[in-house]
Structures are given as structure tokens and as C-alpha cells.
Amino acid sequence: MAAPSDSSAAAASAAGRHTDIRAGGWIARLPPAWRPYALLARLDRPIGVWLLFLPGLWGIVLARPGAAEALRLAILFAVGAAAMRAAGCVVNDLWDRDIDRRVARTAARPLAAGTLRPRQAFLFLAALLLVGLAVLLQLQPLAQALGVGSLVLVALYPLAKRVTWWPQLVMGFTFGFGAPMGYAAASGRIDAAWAALYAAAILWDLGFDTIYAHQDREDDALVGVKSTARLFGERTRPFLAACYAGTILMLAAAGWLAGLSAWFYPALALPAALLAWQVRVLDIDDPALCLRLFRANREAGLAVAAALLAGWL
Numbered sequence: 001m002a003a004p005s006d007s008s009a010a011a012a013s014a015a016g017r018h019t020d021i022r023a024g025g026w027i028a029r030l031p032p033a034w035r036p037y038a039l040l041a042r043l044d045r046p047i048g049v050w051l052l053f054l055p056g057l058w059g060i061v062l063a064r065p066g067a068a069e070a071l072r073l074a075i076l077f078a079v080g081a082a083a084m085r086a087a088g089c090v091v092n093d094l095w096d097r098d099i100d101r102r103v104a105r106t107a108a109r110p111l112a113a114g115t116l117r118p119r120q121a122f123l124f125l126a127a128l129l130l131v132g133l134a135v136l137l138q139l140q141p142l143a144q145a146l147g148v149g150s151l152v153l154v155a156l157y158p159l160a161k162r163v164t165w166w167p168q169l170v171m172g173f174t175f176g177f178g179a180p181m182g183y184a185a186a187s188g189r190i191d192a193a194w195a196a197l198y199a200a201a202i203l204w205d206l207g208f209d210t211i212y213a214h215q216d217r218e219d220d221a222l223v224g225v226k227s228t229a230r231l232f233g234e235r236t237r238p239f240l241a242a243c244y245a246g247t248i249l250m251l252a253a254a255g256w257l258a259g260l261s262a263w264f265y266p267a268l269a270l271p272a273a274l275l276a277w278q279v280r281v282l283d284i285d286d287p288a289l290c291l292r293l294f295r296a297n298r299e300a301g302l303a304v305a306a307a308l309l310a311g312w313l
Contacts, residue, residue: 027039027043036115036116039110039115041086047295051208051297051298055177055182056080056081057077058201058308059181060073061308062186062311063182064312070186076135077181083131083132086128088157091125091155094111096112097109097112099225106216140184143181143185146177146180153173163226168206171205175201176204179197180195196251196253197250199250200247203250204244207240207243209228211236214236215290236282237279244272248268251304255311267310267311268304270303271304271307274296274303278293278296
């Protein structure tokens with residue numbers, strides 16, 4: 001027997017509404033009581049974990065610790081990204097459950113659909129935060145302090161869409177925070193390279209989350225939710241080009257300030273080309289394409305990490 005959230009997602013699909021929930025696959029093989037928690041944590045869509053983890057990986061690689069330490073930190077940041085992305089989704093859905101019921105893409109989310117109650121979500125959130133705390137305690141004090149400070153961004157991000165046309169920028173500060181944390185965890189300092197890398201991560205997130213927001217542009221207008229997708233509309237392509245160009249420029253600056261080798265700069269051509277391709281093929285009136293372009297940032301982010309690693313040569 002399918003869980004209620006499975007039925008909601010199937011109904012949305014049958015009605016021709018765009019939804020990014022994947023209630024099938026391995027999620028469907030979980031015990032029925034576990035499925036709503038897996039969907040609440042977006043375990044059906046691991047792209048969010050990648051996009052939270054990758055800036056942290058950039059920071060670690062930019063700082064150039066020893067190979068063993070880099071591997072240890074990468075594993076810790078991967079676990080932390082999975083836990084904190086899930087925690088962020090719980091916070092977001094607690095804030096937005098009334099709005100989510102009125103948006104086609106999000107109406108089948110467990111809290112919006114009534115599959116889970118807020119009390120259950122709060123208990124799940126507490127467990128996720130304990131996992132995040134366990135990871136944080138393995139880092140040095142500067143990174144620990146930054147990690148605690150990031151919780152303010154995690155809590156406030158879901159409110160941004162209610163008060164500003166730039167919630168995607170707030171998302172950039174939040175998801176991009178892994179970059180300065182990774183750099184601080186690997187180097188034990190804050191410097192100009194740290195700041196340039198954070199700026200690159202913010203601009204990257206601002207760009208791809210604007211693409212993502214175009215999936216909900218019409219529903220957002222109906223319920224009064226603000227976004228850069230609604231703000232820029234048909235002018236999104238030049239805005240996206242500016243965001244991604246700024247990302248590459250800030251990455252180049254971070255590499256120069258950190259003293260990476262000359263190999264880093266030609267290696268940046270690959271992520272630059274991947275981001276330029278997103279700008280070229282963007283169609284803001286095609287929600288499925290917007291979702292594919294959003295997901296394509298995993299490969300772009302991995303290409304950035306590879307370019308930074310080339311700078312070790």
C-alpha cells in the first residue's frame with residue numbers, strides 16, 4: 001500500500017502538474033513509516049546535498065591541507081551536508097507548509113499533504129541537528145564558530161521570500177557558507193582568499209537558484225511569494241550570465257590569493273563552459289528544463305573542485 005505522500009505525488013503527476021518529488025525507486029522500498037521522513041529530508045533528490053557539499057569541498061581544496069587531512073575533512077563535510085541539508089528542508093517545510101499546499105510542485109510534501117505532523121518534524125529536526133553537532137565537534141574551533149553562526153542563516157532563509165525579492169541571494173549566503181567553513185577547517189584562518197571563495201559560492205548559488213525558482217514563478221505570483229525569477233522574468237538570461245561570470249572571476253581571484261599554480265587558470269575553462277551552456281539553453285517557460293539545468297550544477301561544481309585540485313600541481 002502506498003504512503004499518502006506517494007499518492008499525492010502520483011495524483012499531481014496524473015493531473016499534469018509539475019512536481020519534483022520522486023516517491024518511487026528506492027524510496028518506495030523503505031518501510032511505509034519511514035517514507036515521509038525520507039521525502040521530508042529530500043533523500044529522493046540528493047542534488048541538494050551535492051550543492052551544499054561542493055562549496056565546502058572547494059574551501060578544503062583551496063586551503064591545500066595534506067591529502068589525508070583533505071580526505072578526512074571531505075568525509076566529514078559530506079556527512080554534515082547530508083544532515084544539514086535535511087535539517088534545512090525540515091525548517092523550510094515547517095515555515096512554508098501553508099504556502100506549499102497552494103503550489104503544484106510542493107503540494108505533495110509530507111507536511112503540506114498532512115503525512116507528517118509538525119511535532120514529528122521537530123523531533124526529526126532535533127536528530128538531524130545532533131548529527132550536525134557531532135560533525136562540527138570534529139573540526140577546529142574557528143570552523144566550529146562559523147558553523148554555529150550559520151544556523152542563523154538556516155533559520156532565516158525560509159522567511160526571505162516573504163520580505164524581499166532576493167531570497168535566492170539569502171540562499172546563496174546560506175548554501176554557500178560551506179566554502180568559508182571548509183577553508184577555515186583546513187587552514188585555521190580567515191583571509192582574502194576565504195572572502196573571494198565565499199563570494200564565488202554566493203554568486204553561483206544565486207544563479208542556479210534563480211533557475212530553480214522559475215519552476216514556481218506563476219504559483220509564486222498567485223500566493224505572493226517573491227523571487228529573483230519573478231523580479232527578472234524575461235531578463236533572467238543576462239542576470240544569470242552576470243552571476244556565473246562573477247563566479248568564475250571570484251574563483252580566479254581566490255586561486256590567485258591562495259597561491260595556486262598556473263594550472264588552475266586553464267582548468268577553470270571547463271566549469272566556465274558548463275555554466276555558459278546553462279545560460280545559452282535556458283528557457284524560463286520550461287519547468288522541466290529549469291530543473292535539469294539546476295541539477296547540472298553538480299557537474300559544474302565538481303569541475304570547479306577539479307580545477308582547484310589542478311592548482312596543487
